[in-house]
Amino acid sequence: MRLRATLLTLLLAGCAFPAVAQSSLEAHIRTIPWERYQDQAVRLMQDYLRLDTSNPPGNELVAAEFFHRLFDQAGIPNTIYVSAPGRGNIYAILKGSGALRPLVLLNHMDVVRAEPRNWKVPPFSGEIVDGEIHGRGALDMKDEGLLQAMVVLIAAREHLLLQRDLIFLGTADEEVGGTGSAWMLEHHPELVRGAEHLITEGGDNLKYPDHGTIYGIGVGEKAPFWIRMTTPGRGGHGSIPIADSATHRLARAMQRVVDWQTPIRLLPSVEQYFHQVAQLQKEPRASQFRNIRQALEDPAFVKALTQDEDYSYLLRDTVSLTVLKGSEQTNVIPDTAYCELDVRLLPGQKPETFLAQLRAVVADDRVQLEPLSSFRTPNASPTDTTLYRIIEQVVHEYNPQALVTPTLNSGYTESQMYRPLGIACYGFAPLELTPELDSTQHAANERVPVEQIRRGVKMLYEVVARAANE
Numbered sequence: 001m002r003l004r005a006t007l008l009t010l011l012l013a014g015c016a017f018p019a020v021a022q023s024s025l026e027a028h029i030r031t032i033p034w035e036r037y038q039d040q041a042v043r044l045m046q047d048y049l050r051l052d053t054s055n056p057p058g059n060e061l062v063a064a065e066f067f068h069r070l071f072d073q074a075g076i077p078n079t080i081y082v083s084a085p086g087r088g089n090i091y092a093i094l095k096g097s098g099a100l101r102p103l104v105l106l107n108h109m110d111v112v113r114a115e116p117r118n119w120k121v122p123p124f125s126g127e128i129v130d131g132e133i134h135g136r137g138a139l140d141m142k143d144e145g146l147l148q149a150m151v152v153l154i155a156a157r158e159h160l161l162l163q164r165d166l167i168f169l170g171t172a173d174e175e176v177g178g179t180g181s182a183w184m185l186e187h188h189p190e191l192v193r194g195a196e197h198l199i200t201e202g203g204d205n206l207k208y209p210d211h212g213t214i215y216g217i218g219v220g221e222k223a224p225f226w227i228r229m230t231t232p233g234r235g236g237h238g239s240i241p242i243a244d245s246a247t248h249r250l251a252r253a254m255q256r257v258v259d260w261q262t263p264i265r266l267l268p269s270v271e272q273y274f275h276q277v278a279q280l281q282k283e284p285r286a287s288q289f290r291n292i293r294q295a296l297e298d299p300a301f302v303k304a305l306t307q308d309e310d311y312s313y314l315l316r317d318t319v320s321l322t323v324l325k326g327s328e329q330t331n332v333i334p335d336t337a338y339c340e341l342d343v344r345l346l347p348g349q350k351p352e353t354f355l356a357q358l359r360a361v362v363a364d365d366r367v368q369l370e371p372l373s374s375f376r377t378p379n380a381s382p383t384d385t386t387l388y389r390i391i392e393q394v395v396h397e398y399n400p401q402a403l404v405t406p407t408l409n410s411g412y413t414e415s416q417m418y419r420p421l422g423i424a425c426y427g428f429a430p431l432e433l434t435p436e437l438d439s440t441q442h443a444a445n446e447r448v449p450v451e452q453i454r455r456g457v458k459m460l461y462e463v464v465a466r467a468a469n470e
């Protein structure tokens, strides 16, 4: 999934952070032959990108088999779960002492389709051009999947001490239906039950040439709640207007909906986010962001923020009017009309509560409101966990100037399916990208710098090695 993290007009770089205490793992990490593993990671990244797992149809089994061979060679227990012809998930586990609850590394193996004629090199070539590995999935999220597999592989080969089980889970179909994870949770919930932490996509780390780097750790997502509004009416000839026709009634209802300012609700992680990014703002915004709760009592500030696309969606359920349908012909008044609303709810919001609010805004009994899809309750993970703290620490060791902040994603990630099991789930990718490079996800010429793969494998290993022992 292509996710939009909030960003920002950046004004200046971050601040200094305290040094991290020496860890007993440091010696272990120092003895690892990184050069060799980094070379291997780059080679395997190219190989992995050459597997066409465009979804539809997916065909993720080829990717599952790729990981299966890799894990088998390293003696890592793993199983492929075939969920449908050509489709499946792969699960691998390194057993820990059991003193702590498991850590899951989750990645989806499917990618969105690619239109080759828009690409500089074929989208499934894995070619390296000017220090960048090109291929569909290079950022979403075969990069992270491959890095997760490498981390498990290195942990096994280098005999990393584990106080928790380390689980690798590669899934099918995230980009279309999410059926891979859904299948696993329905048929084999025991495989992840009891896990404490999970790392997957949904984090975005963007570097701005003049303004420093922001590591956005995905802690929650909004949930889609799509709604169709339908109006019945009397049909007729367009030359004889009907004041109360289906289309006229719908237009009036739509006007009320698009003018509606949904209530503001400040989530703890969003409050934390504003507090963190305050240092990148000019006054008076810096002070307002630092004390966002108080600032939101000022109607002028609320109005300004509501008009700011980067921030407004973080504070409220949102409504986008997208589909419109009335007559097929200009001179025909239809006997029914409808529109569709892409509604996104904040974590904690109940769909029935939102629907009741929307009904009150529409204020017309003849306008029918009908949810279009089954609803998945939005959720979020807290930031006061061991894993979140470790991610922050490791990031600052790699980039002391970076700002690390929780982010709420406007889109959906698989974390939503795993949080109800009591697992703290985070979107974290150990890469730093320019906004330009980041925007190639789901677009032409998707690519990842070789250097980021080399750096990322070590960085993710450090996160996982610590998290497996703290």
Ligand SMILES: [Zn+2]
Residues within 6 Å of the ligand: 001, 002, 108, 140, 141, 174, 201
């Ligand atoms: Zn994705």
